[in-house]
Amino acid sequence: MxxxxxxxxxxxxxxxxxxxxxxxxxxxxxxxxxxxxxxxxxxxxxxxxxxxxxxxxxxxxxxxxxxxxxxxxxxxxxxxxxxxxxxxxxxxxxxxxxxxxxxxxxxxxxxxxxxxxxxxxxxxxxxxxxxxxxLNVTRILFVVQIALLVLNTVLSAVHTGNFFPKNAWLSFAENTALLLYFNxxxxxxxxxxxxxxxxxxxxxxxxxxxxxxxxxxxxxxxxxxxxxxxxxxxxxxxxxxxxx
Ligand SMILES: Cc1cc2nc3c(=O)[nH]c(=O)nc-3n(C[C@H](O)[C@H](O)[C@H](O)COP(=O)(O)O)c2cc1C
Incomplete structure (x- = not known):
């Protein structure tokens, strides 16, 4: 089809x-x-x-x-x-x-x-x-969320050796859930x-x-x-x- x-x-x-x-x-x-x-x-x-x-x-x-x-x-x-x-x-x-x-x-x-x-x-x-x-703007915000998560992970890895910054992941999950809810x-x-x-x-x-x-x-x-x-x-x- x-x-x-x-x-x-x-x-x-x-x-x-x-x-x-x-x-x-x-x-x-x-x-x-x-x-x-x-x-x-x-x-x-x-x-x-x-x-x-x-x-x-x-x-x-x-x-x-x-x-x-x-x-x-x-x-x-x-x-x-x-x-x-x-x-x-x-x-x-x-x-x-x-x-x-x-x-x-x-x-x-x-x-x-x-x-x-x-x-x-x-x-x-x-x-x-x-x-x-x-709604169209929510997709930019999602990309911004990913960029922030990557940045936070890199900073945390460099400064503390931790590759899984829990707070950054929590904030990413919260904001992504909110954007998903709007859609x-x-x-x-x-x-x-x-x-x-x-x-x-x-x-x-x-x-x-x-x-x-x-x-x-x-x-x-x-x-x-x-x-x-x-x-x-x-x-x-x-x-x-x-x-x-
Ligand atoms: C010339 C013009 C007329 C529009 N008329 C309306 C309208 O009557 N009612 C409305 O809710 N939005 C109106 N809009 C807003 C568009 O529908 C809205 O920006 C839409 O998201 C654009 O979709 P697109 O990004 O796919 O082009 C108008 C926008 C333009 C440029």
Missing amino acids: KTVLINCSPKKRFCASAYFLFLQSLFIGGEKVNEKLRTPADHARILEQLRDAQAVVFGLPLYVDGVPSHVLRFLEKMEIFCRENGLKLNVYCIANNGFIEGKQNEPLMQVFENFCTRTGLACCGGVGIGGGVM LGVLFYLSGMGRVIRKGAAFGKKYTRILIPSFVFILFADIFFVIISLLQGGIFRGWLAKKK
Whole structure:
């Protein structure tokens, strides 16, 4: 069985869609093909991959309560391609948004349902994920935790000859468990959808979010956006952007 996972985020690097598609791919068997949809130059290549596929998983961000326009352009072409070639694909969708409620992805899911009905494909549902930006940050924090553990182990080995600093391991385990907890809703639904994709069945529409209380989310989001605004568009992106 061949599954094509299409990352539809227009970002070149470090997008939340890539993170969720990576997690999804852990739960899918058979042949998996990862594709990136950013510009019209990607259309023909992706459509060719769909020719002998059984399932396609779109991973995309919510833009203005809907589907990003470059994805709509692709869906228009895909509709013609699937009809002309008589393709029968199972279509799944992993949508993520910046605000906390995953349910906000409902209009986007409806666009995919309408697309499938019109194209004669099986709309097999998907997962709408709230707090996508913050969940994406948890993977950096996990890498930071590993780096800290390695650093602490090296320092402890050099200074005391102890290769197993208990406190460093305890703190690593605590922080990793916390990061895992934030992602539990996502992991629960993506593992379920993985099982369903393997069976070639429909999953239905499910919604989840980062597992933190809304008031904590709002506090951190406010701080984040104030900093981003002060830095005129991004901590790293602002610095690294090409200057005119
Ligand atoms: C142009 C634009 C419109 C957006 N509109 C919404 C929106 O309507 N609701 C929302 O919750 N997040 C919105 N967001 C936030 C994105 O959905 C969020 O940053 C997402 O995690 C990006 O996913 P990606 O990293 O895979 O591209 C918008 C972001 C951009 C750039």
